[in-house]
Amino acid sequence: MDVGVDQKKPSLEVADGAAFQFLGVGKSFFGVPVLKDVSLTLKPGSVLGLVGENGAGKSTLMNVMGGVLRPDAGRMLLRGAPYAPQGPGDARAAGIGFIHQELNLFTNLSVAENMFIESFPTLGRTPAIDRRRMAERTREHLSQIGLEISPGALVETLSPGERQLVEIAKVLAMQPRIFIFDEPTTSLTAKETGLLFEIIRKLRTRGTSIIYISHILGHVAELADEVAVLRNGEVVTTGPALEHPVPRMISCMVGRDLKSFFPPKVSRPEEEVLLRIDGLSQPGIVRDIDLTVHKGEIVGLFGLMGSGRTELARMIFGVDRYERGTVRLGDGLLPPGNPRVAIERGMAFVTENRREEGLLMSVSIADNIGLVALPEFARAITGHLRRRRLQAATEQKAQELRIKATSYQEQPVKSLSGGNQQKVVVAKWLLAAPRILLVDEPTRGIDVGAKYDVYTIIGELARQGSGVLYISSELEELLALADRILVVNRGELVGQFERSEFAEERVMRAAFRQGEEVPT
Amino acid sequence: MRAIETRFFRALLKNTTFILFVVVFVVFGLLARNFLTLGNLQVILSNSSYIGIITVGMTFVLLVGGIDLSVGSIMYLSAVATSVVVNDLELSPWLGVVACLAVGLAFGAFNAFAVTKLGIVPFIATLVTMIAGRGLGLLVTQSVQLDFPDSITLLATVRLGGVQLNILIYALVVGLAALFLAWTPWGRRLYAAGNDLEAARKAGLKVARIIGSTYVVSGICAALGGFVSIAQIGRVPASFGRNSEFDAIAAAVLGGVSLFGGVGTVFPGALLGTVMIRVIQAGLVAKNVDIYIQPIIMGAIIFFAVLLDALRNLQLKKLGRRNIMKLEA
Numbered sequence: 001m002d003v004g005v006d007q008k009k010p011s012l013e014v015a016d017g018a019a020f021q022f023l024g025v026g027k028s029f030f031g032v033p034v035l036k037d038v039s040l041t042l043k044p045g046s047v048l049g050l051v052g053e054n055g056a057g058k059s060t061l062m063n064v065m066g067g068v069l070r071p072d073a074g075r076m077l078l079r080g081a082p083y084a085p086q087g088p089g090d091a092r093a094a095g096i097g098f099i100h101q102e103l104n105l106f107t108n109l110s111v112a113e114n115m116f117i118e119s120f121p122t123l124g125r126t127p128a129i130d131r132r133r134m135a136e137r138t139r140e141h142l143s144q145i146g147l148e149i150s151p152g153a154l155v156e157t158l159s160p161g162e163r164q165l166v167e168i169a170k171v172l173a174m175q176p177r178i179f180i181f182d183e184p185t186t187s188l189t190a191k192e193t194g195l196l197f198e199i200i201r202k203l204r205t206r207g208t209s210i211i212y213i214s215h216i217l218g219h220v221a222e223l224a225d226e227v228a229v230l231r232n233g234e235v236v237t238t239g240p241a242l243e244h245p246v247p248r249m250i251s252c253m254v255g256r257d258l259k260s261f262f263p264p265k266v267s268r269p270e271e272e273v274l275l276r277i278d279g280l281s282q283p284g285i286v287r288d289i290d291l292t293v294h295k296g297e298i299v300g301l302f303g304l305m306g307s308g309r310t311e312l313a314r315m316i317f318g319v320d321r322y323e324r325g326t327v328r329l330g331d332g333l334l335p336p337g338n339p340r341v342a343i344e345r346g347m348a349f350v351t352e353n354r355r356e357e358g359l360l361m362s363v364s365i366a367d368n369i370g371l372v373a374l375p376e377f378a379r380a381i382t383g384h385l386r387r388r389r390l391q392a393a394t395e396q397k398a399q400e401l402r403i404k405a406t407s408y409q410e411q412p413v414k415s416l417s418g419g420n421q422q423k424v425v426v427a428k429w430l431l432a433a434p435r436i437l438l439v440d441e442p443t444r445g446i447d448v449g450a451k452y453d454v455y456t457i458i459g460e461l462a463r464q465g466s467g468v469l470y471i472s473s474e475l476e477e478l479l480a481l482a483d484r485i486l487v488v489n490r491g492e493l494v495g496q497f498e499r500s501e502f503a504e505e506r507v508m509r510a511a512f513r514q515g516e517e518v519p520t
Numbered sequence: 521m522r523a524i525e526t527r528f529f530r531a532l533l534k535n536t537t538f539i540l541f542v543v544v545f546v547v548f549g550l551l552a553r554n555f556l557t558l559g560n561l562q563v564i565l566s567n568s569s570y571i572g573i574i575t576v577g578m579t580f581v582l583l584v585g586g587i588d589l590s591v592g593s594i595m596y597l598s599a600v601a602t603s604v605v606v607n608d609l610e611l612s613p614w615l616g617v618v619a620c621l622a623v624g625l626a627f628g629a630f631n632a633f634a635v636t637k638l639g640i641v642p643f644i645a646t647l648v649t650m651i652a653g654r655g656l657g658l659l660v661t662q663s664v665q666l667d668f669p670d671s672i673t674l675l676a677t678v679r680l681g682g683v684q685l686n687i688l689i690y691a692l693v694v695g696l697a698a699l700f701l702a703w704t705p706w707g708r709r710l711y712a713a714g715n716d717l718e719a720a721r722k723a724g725l726k727v728a729r730i731i732g733s734t735y736v737v738s739g740i741c742a743a744l745g746g747f748v749s750i751a752q753i754g755r756v757p758a759s760f761g762r763n764s765e766f767d768a769i770a771a772a773v774l775g776g777v778s779l780f781g782g783v784g785t786v787f788p789g790a791l792l793g794t795v796m797i798r799v800i801q802a803g804l805v806a807k808n809v810d811i812y813i814q815p816i817i818m819g820a821i822i823f824f825a826v827l828l829d830a831l832r833n834l835q836l837k838k839l840g841r842r843n844i845m846k847l848e849a
Contacts, residue, residue, distance in 0.1 A: 107715060109711055113708050113712075118723055127705070131703075
């Protein structure tokens with residue numbers, strides 16, 4: 001079972017001078033163990049990179065540490081003293097700052113109010129908020145992380161990256177001695193990510209201990225002093241980062257050797273044009289977009305965050321309107337602003353924002369997968385469903401995608417981990433066997449194994465004759481999967497590369513328009 | 521071009537209250553000449569005060585995403601309590617005021633308990649208070665109209681610096697509420713809870729206490745509004761306060777308070793909304809509009825206000841999306 005790393009497994013010893021220790025921590029949900037005998041040591045003034053597949057138990061472990069969940073077994077030591085938080089408040093009081101993956105900001109309040117929502121400074125003994133002091137202190141905290149926004153700005157006017165940084169500044173203001181970052185970079189631009197890393201390094205030199213959780217293993221390798229890999233609720237290996245280069249992390253995470261990150265390429269484009277877009281324009285968003293997707297072709301649409309790629313996909317699918325231009329699917333024009341027609345004609349759209357747009361969270365996995373293809377499982381005249389056939393089909397897709405769940409029919413989607421949720425979104429559209437599939441960042445925030453499954457499925461779909469428009473900001477995956485890459489920058493197509501011309505640097509240069517400053 | 525249009529549209533949605541306010545004034549000013557005189561305006565403001573006070577309380581509840589249907593019944597119950605104290609027990613009118621507010625507080629606290637501790641949906645919890653509360657009041661009065669002595673009604677004639685007492689009370693309530701909402705931790709946390717309950721909980725805010733407090737405020741405001749009304753008219757029929765909840769909700773929504781929670785103000789929002797509703801109602805009367813048509817028009821206006829609220833919510837979300845080309849400028 002274990003990948004020959006038993007000797008690296010830490011013993012159940014209390015280490016002197018440790019900032020934090022898990023000793024044999026275990027936790028089960030409904031009898032299913034999620035954490036098994038986890039022992040980890042966090043050293044003062046160091047960064048521990050915590051990696052693992054979706055559902056490996058990282059979140060559960062952090063929730064135990066953050067006082068959200070109580071462990072069934074084992075104990076924890078905070079600077080050598082027993083630590084058993086009864087709630088998130090206890091963890092905070094103990095100096096543990098937790099930056100959650102999803103933001104906890106109030107969009108209708110100002111940045112300063114968000115920072116001090118738990119303890120507003122007041123004017124003397126009165127109940128009135130001392131706004132001037134609050135603004136000053138907010139400015140200090142913001143300047144610490146190099147963020148130049150007004151303390152009075154409403155959060156709803158900020159970009160996703162700025163919001164994330166505000167959240168970080170907020171936790172920073174509590175001056176925690178231990179910091180937990182859970183996927184902090186998902187909504188950050190390259191520049192903002194650099195900023196964050198600087199902050200983390202600065203914290204480390206001040207003696208703060210940091211747990212850094214991410215699926216971007218390159219970031220983990222760059223930042224971490226120590227690495228711990230979790231798999232199925234167990235610590236597979238832990239030790240100095242130098243002994244854990246990215247390939248080793250991956251093989252420990254998945255428990256098998258992935259030959260590479262990407263499956264072999266199977267798609268081969270044909271002559272027939274499935275999707276043709278001419279002169280698509282919407283002022284302020286995109287300008288004069290021409291593009292085609294052929295049968296069996298995977299066209300990569302590469303662009304940085306905020307370049308207009310998502311908006312373009314939404315227009316093609318008909319969710320957003322456009323002022324000029326045409327979208328042609330097969331021989332027929334698609335009417336603008338009508339996703340229903342697009343779906344009927346065989347278009348599918350896997351959105352970037354699965355929580356808000358793609359899933360019914362409290363409905364079962366199988367029902368979610370069956371949603372789009374439902375009409376195909378209806379009886380001819382009465383229209384009622386062929387339940388058994390639907391059930392078989394959804395089960396099969398779920399298995400193909402290796403969705404981890406105890407029951408596809410019973411378990412609601414919200415109980416799945418992020419990567420498995422994303423697989424459900426993909427499965428839903430695949431069941432309808434679309435002619436044209438638009439996918440927007442299908443692998444964001446999911447682990448290597450799940451990514452591999454998603455790549456395989458998309459490649460297979462193209463091999464069977466579908467056309468795929470694959471939007472991504474991870475160039476590597478496009479270089480591996482796509483037959484052609486188009487580059488968007490600020491709403492315009494600025495480059496096109498055939499597979500024979502693929503070179504990371506050239507595509508990147510096009511995306512940045514010849515090495516301009518990174519746009520934010 | 522389109523960017524300007526977008527900005528314009530956004531500004532329009534953010535300022536619907538002001539625009540509506542101006543439109544209502546202009547329309548009724550034109551339709552019914554001599555309607556918008558200074559004297560008439562003071563009458564309107566004076567008549568607005570009781571529903572205005574209730575609307576302030578309602579605004580608190582709406583801000584945390586709740587609703588309070590029981591304000592009309594609380595008005596009646598607290599009026600009954602006042603009557604018991606001053607008529608039956610023949611005690612001082614000041615004790616009458618205390619009894620009135622105490623009843624408001626008690627029923628507000630009951631609503632708070634039902635919503636936060638028992639976890640009953642606000643709509644149902646306050647609906648129960650509304651029905652049972654009125655029943656309780658009628659049980660005491662046997663549906664007989666209550667008349668109040670001069671000691672109470674004379675309060676309505678008191679003027680301070682030439683301004684009627686009820687207008688002053690209204691101004692005081694609006695001022696206090698606005699201060700609390702904008703300047704105290706409690707006020708800002710109320711907005712936070714209305715914006716994202718889950719995040720508020722995670723931030724360690726005492727969400728139940730915050731939400732509960734709004735029902736208490738609403739109960740007290742309903743009682744106070746009821747008292748102001750008693751002082752003005754001197755008698756309380758069995759139907760006293762009926763449908764006030766709808767006037768208050770409509771006024772708040774017209775004033776830009778969102779039914780989705782987290783958005784809106786007491787000043788100027790709820791105040792403008794209240795005056796608007798009153799101007800419309802008085803205008804319809806002044807124009808001699810058929811009394812069966814009036815509720816239809818009121819209904820249409822409330823529908824329109826709620827529709828605007830929904831549109832605003834949707835549109836601001838959409839327009840809030842990143843505009844890519846703007847980066848070039």
